[in-house]
Amino acid sequence: MGRRAEAVFYQALCARGCVTEEVAVELFNACVVQASVRGEPDAETQPRRSQLALVDAGGLPRKLRELNQRLEILDSEVRAMKCHVDGKTYYGVVGKGDDRLSKLTTVFSPASIALFYKIIQAAIDADSAEALDHDMNAGTGRVGGIEMSFVQELGRALEGNLSMRPSEIIESVEQLVRARWLHAARHSSQRISRVTVGVRAILEIPAVREWNNQQLMGAHTIPLHNANAADPTNAASSAPASRRGTLATASQSAQESRHSPGAAESSSAASDRDAAPATHSRQHSAAPTQHRPRGSQTDNATSAAPGAHRKRLRRLE
Numbered sequence: 194m195g196r197r198a199e200a201v202f203y204q205a206l207c208a209r210g211c212v213t214e215e216v217a218v219e220l221f222n223a224c225v226v227q228a229s230v231r232g233e234p235d236a237e238t239q240p241r242r243s244q245l246a247l248v249d250a251g252g253l254p255r256k257l258r259e260l261n262q263r264l265e266i267l268d269s270e271v272r273a274m275k276c277h278v279d280g281k282t283y284y285g286v287v288g289k290g291d292d293r294l295s296k297l298t299t300v301f302s303p304a305s306i307a308l309f310y311k312i313i314q315a316a317i318d319a320d321s322a323e324a325l326d327h328d329m330n331a332g333t334g335r336v337g338g339i340e341m342s343f344v345q346e347l348g349r350a351l352e353g354n355l356s357m358r359p360s361e362i363i364e365s366v367e368q369l370v371r372a373r374w375l376h377a378a379r380h381s382s383q384r385i386s387r388v389t390v391g392v393r394a395i396l397e398i399p400a401v402r403e404w405n406n407q408q409l410m411g412a413h414t415i416p417l418h419n420a421n422a423a424d425p426t427n428a429a430s431s432a433p434a435s436r437r438g439t440l441a442t443a444s445q446s447a448q449e450s451r452h453s454p455g456a457a458e459s460s461s462a463a464s465d466r467d468a469a470p471a472t473h474s475r476q477h478s479a480a481p482t483q484h485r486p487r488g489s490q491t492d493n494a495t496s497a498a499p500g501a502h503r504k505r506l507r508r509l510e
Contacts, residue, residue, distance in 0.1 A: 198228035199260050203286065206271060210373055211285030211392050214250055214273070221256065222247045257284075276392050277408035278337065278376055287397045304355040305365040309374060311347040312366075315339050316389045317404050338378065338389030341366075 202224040206212065212220065225247060248256055254273065261270040268290035275282045301309070320337045348362035357365065366388060369375040375391040395405045 195225075195228050198224040199263065201228065203260070203264070203271070206284065207286050211283045211396060214253075214282040214284065217284040218248065218250055218253055221253060253284075272396055274396055274402065274405070275409060276395055277405050278389060278392075283392045283396065285393060285396045301368070302365075304351060304357050304361070305368065307351050307355050308344075308348050308357065308362065308365055309369055311351070312339070312344060312369075312375065312388060313390050313394055313398070313401060315343065315347065317401070320389070320408070338376070338387040340387055341385050344388060 202221055205220050205224065206217070209216075257271045257273075264270050269286055269288045271284060272287050273282060273284050299306075316337070316339050319339050344366060345359055345362055348357040348359075348365070351357060363385075366375065366377070366385060370377045370385070370388070370391070373391045373393045375388045375394070377385045377389075378387045380386050390401055390405070394401045396402070
């Protein structure tokens with residue numbers, strides 16, 4: 194994969210936020226083909242596919258490890274993980290930086306970031322409790338996440354001037370869903386009925402990724418059904434921005450902004466380097482978090498009680 198193809202693939206992935214494995218392979222191969230053509234493609238200039246270094250799902254991780262080595266200078270990497278919500282593997286660009294500059298790259302308000310933390314904490318606690326109940330009542334299905342009515346309570350209960358009106362809560366949740374930090378189930382009227390942890394939160398927040406791995410190992414969760422879910426290739430980030438931050442920094446910014454509204458989104462974790470909503474690296478969309486590189490491999494899951502997740506997420510705040 195040439196440098197030109199790498200640059201185009203990186204930009205395409207940043208623009209989309211995160212994509213399924215199938216789409217990632219298609220994007221990669223399309224970039225390789227286009228980068229091999231000089232000028233306008235025609236029968237003479239178009240190279241034969243057998244001459245190109247095209248990959249399948251099995252060969253993509255090796256190519257991305259090579260790309261990640263060159264992305265070190267940007268404090269970012271392309272990461273892969275399998276989401277327990279729908280069972281699909283996703284690829285996305287995540288930032289690894291942890292500095293004050295990351296607070297300048299956010300498109301999420303301090304109140305939205307604070308609400309995001311409350312939602313993922315509640316969703317993890319609820320799913321963990323239901324998983325225990327599922328173990329005791331084998332054969333009873335369940336849908337993960339929390340009701341939107343409870344999300345409204347969380348938004349109204351935020352401290353200080355971070356407290357949100359119902360319309361602001363709905364707007365913030367919709368924004369987080371579009372950016373894929375949250376995953377939503379909707380009524381037939383298209384109104385959100387339930388929300389749970391989204392793909393980008395799993396990609397970037399260490400505590401959420403660990404919990405996701407435990408869910409995969411235990412196979413506790415039944416996919417959150419949403420007939421009207423958006424195509425992963427269209428769930429893009431908000432606007433290109435420097436993604437050097439992580440959610441940990443964003444959360445700190447939210448605390449500092451209680452009496453003076455400001456923008457702060459992306460922030461990377463420090464323990465595993467804490468993380469939460471953040472933006473894409475250099476040319477990304479709004480993103481809440483980040484963490485250390487693991488190539489395209491999913492981190493090994495370690496068992497932990499629901500309380501352990503709560504403590505870790507509180508440390509992020």
